[in-house]
Amino acid sequence: MTDAGRLAMFGGDRVVGRQDATRELVGWPVVTDREHEALRGVLDGGLFTSNDAGRGEVSALQRDWARYVGTAHCAAVANGTAALELSLAALDIEPGAEVLVPALTFIGSAVPVLQRGLVPVFVDIDPVTYTIDPVAAEKAVTGRTRAVIAVHLHGLPCDMVALRALAERHGLHLVEDAAQAQGATYHGRRTGSLGDINAVSLNVVKNLPTCGEGGLVTTDDETLHERVVLHRQFGEDLRAGRERDYLSRVPAGNEKMSAVQAAFTRCQLERLDDDSAARDQVVRRFLARLDRLPGVTVPTCPDDRTHAWHILRLRFDPVAAGRPGLPAGAFRATVQRALRAEGVPVQPYQVVPLPGQPAFRGLDVPIDAYEVSLAVIDDSVTLQRWHLNPRCAPVLDLVALAFEKVWDRLDDLAPVAAAMDHRPPWHRVTSGAAR
Numbered sequence: 001m002t003d004a005g006r007l008a009m010f011g012g013d014r015v016v017g018r019q020d021a022t023r024e025l026v027g028w029p030v031v032t033d034r035e036h037e038a039l040r041g042v043l044d045g046g047l048f049t050s051n052d053a054g055r056g057e058v059s060a061l062q063r064d065w066a067r068y069v070g071t072a073h074c075a076a077v078a079n080g081t082a083a084l085e086l087s088l089a090a091l092d093i094e095p096g097a098e099v100l101v102p103a104l105t106f107i108g109s110a111v112p113v114l115q116r117g118l119v120p121v122f123v124d125i126d127p128v129t130y131t132i133d134p135v136a137a138e139k140a141v142t143g144r145t146r147a148v149i150a151v152h153l154h155g156l157p158c159d160m161v162a163l164r165a166l167a168e169r170h171g172l173h174l175v176e177d178a179a180q181a182q183g184a185t186y187h188g189r190r191t192g193s194l195g196d197i198n199a200v201s202l203n204v205v206k207n208l209p210t211c212g213e214g215g216l217v218t219t220d221d222e223t224l225h226e227r228v229v230l231h232r233q234f235g236e237d238l239r240a241g242r243e244r245d246y247l248s249r250v251p252a253g254n255e256k257m258s259a260v261q262a263a264f265t266r267c268q269l270e271r272l273d274d275d276s277a278a279r280d281q282v283v284r285r286f287l288a289r290l291d292r293l294p295g296v297t298v299p300t301c302p303d304d305r306t307h308a309w310h311i312l313r314l315r316f317d318p319v320a321a322g323r324p325g326l327p328a329g330a331f332r333a334t335v336q337r338a339l340r341a342e343g344v345p346v347q348p349y350q351v352v353p354l355p356g357q358p359a360f361r362g363l364d365v366p367i368d369a370y371e372v373s374l375a376v377i378d379d380s381v382t383l384q385r386w387h388l389n390p391r392c393a394p395v396l397d398l399v400a401l402a403f404e405k406v407w408d409r410l411d412d413l414a415p416v417a418a419a420m421d422h423r424p425p426w427h428r429v430t431s432g433a434a435r
């Protein structure tokens, strides 16, 4: 066999070289002359903060996003975690009440629950959509449950019909965490408009980014919106036209957005639909190619919604791949090593289900019950960031080629996986090693 045919892990040539993954093809966010102009406009205009009397970039972004998603109100805030925290603050839930949160999500979905003095109750995910399992959510409802956080993990809107029905049956608030799903739709409506109150993140890695940190809260409910604005700045009543009275009506911090952030995101928002459509084409073609490899499970999207493809999660099944003797975790870990050696930056994402995070240890929830989350974490890898750039197609072609190369040579990998002393990714917390 030639060197080019041998796996890079065993000294062969890698498929994806550093020179292939250029900033032009896979850099994110894409920065154009529009962003440069807009930021110069902020510097020259002198309106730097969100208190811009409706004339600055922050107010403009609030109007743009509310119009885009179709809600009556929007408040721009410091980041996505603050957006969720302010959403919960606006709902004015009594301390100690319970909030349902998926067990597999970004930590930022659940920390705001603790910050508000509420108790997160974790719910396992659906093995196909990777979003909160509505049946498991129903079972987790108690007399103290007041809200459910609907996280559109990886960019796929969750089953909002089932969650809305659940919320109505039990009198719960429905809070949307659309941090990973900007531009996606569900039954024709945009994410960020599907809950009673909705949060998105504009972090630089998200599908609708800013050049740093930002977040947005939307709602149709004027009272909820006013409470978000109240909590966004020291509990002060800053409704347009009023003079600042320096009275803090509720205990609250400072979670405002700056004009530079808003100006950058407004440029990105102009391109969001075109970028999303281009990405949808490129990603679907890429996934169709990987789907032909036995034992690779690619993400899918039900017909009643669109996928923002924020993160691509790929599961590996040794049985379907013709390696029935190998444990799923060891098989995944070996494939991951081989792919990384080929130059494909596959990586784990959220390696510990949230109930197992040291930050939530006080809740004392054993993680064994979250069977789907654990299986998914152990047998899958994710691709992040590269595929967000709408010009990434040539690089994704190479990534697919690397997968095909690895799959052609599973015989070379099997002994490595068989000899591996595999510990699942959450091993450090269950063994007590994480302090």
Ligand SMILES: *Cc1c(COP(=O)(O)O)cnc(C)c1O
Binding pocket: 079, 080, 081, 082, 105, 106, 107, 108, 109, 151, 153, 177, 179, 180, 201, 202, 203, 213, 214, 215
């Ligand atoms: C990024 C993210 C957040 C938090 O947003 P930040 O802007 O980083 O604070 C919350 N939830 C999910 C699902 C996220 O991906």
